Amino acid sequence: MSYCKKDGKDQIIFVTQDDHNSPASITLSEDDEDQPGVILPNGEINWNCPCLGGMATGPCGVEFRDAFSCFQFSTATPKGSDCFENFHLMQECMKQFPNVYPQSDPIMDDDDDDDDRDEILLSIDESKELKGTDDKSDATK
Numbered sequence: 195m196s197y198c199k200k201d202g203k204d205q206i207i208f209v210t211q212d213d214h215n216s217p218a219s220i221t222l223s224e225d226d227e228d229q230p231g232v233i234l235p236n237g238e239i240n241w242n243c244p245c246l247g248g249m250a251t252g253p254c255g256v257e258f259r260d261a262f263s264c265f266q267f268s269t270a271t272p273k274g275s276d277c278f279e280n281f282h283l284m285q286e287c288m289k290q291f292p293n294v295y296p297q298s299d300p301i302m303d304d305d306d307d308d309d310d311r312d313e314i315l316l317s318i319d320e321s322k323e324l325k326g327t328d329d330k331s332d333a334t335k
Contacts, residue, residue, distance in 0.1 A: 239266060252294055254287035 196209040232243045241250040241259065249258045261284045264277035288295040 233266075239263060253291045254284055254295070257284035257287045260284070 196207060196213050199206045199208070230240050230243070232240055232245050234240050239259075239262065246262075249255070250262075252258070257280070261277060261280035264280045265274040268274045268276055270276040289297075
């Protein structure tokens with residue numbers, strides 16, 4: 195005979211071998227199937243998807259949408275390698291709003307942040323040289 199035990203916020207369910215041998219009596223709701231994900235059936239981006247966490251509507255929403263769209267529809271190899279500049283602009287915007295976009299990500303909390311930024315900017319410059327483009331407004335040169 196199975197039984198349940200509460201442990202704080204968790205509910206622990208103990209089951210017997212007989213419980214495992216009988217078919218499951220739980221039915222899953224089909225409501226989740228009706229809600230689209232980040233990509234709509236027509237291939238467009240669903241900017242209202244809760245999975246984006248409101249990034250598309252924040253103070254840097256335009257920059258986020260540009261970078262995300264660029265990556266999503268990128269045909270470059272590796273995917274998104276043509277989107278460095280879009281992501282750099284988004285990051286610069288986010289730095290202007292530290293109260294909305296805190297920089298407390300432990301993965302990014304290392305001493306190499308400046309080196310990584312310089313490496314990305316160098317990659318942008320190199321990709322422009324390979325494509326034969328020269329952006330006069332680029333302050334990184």
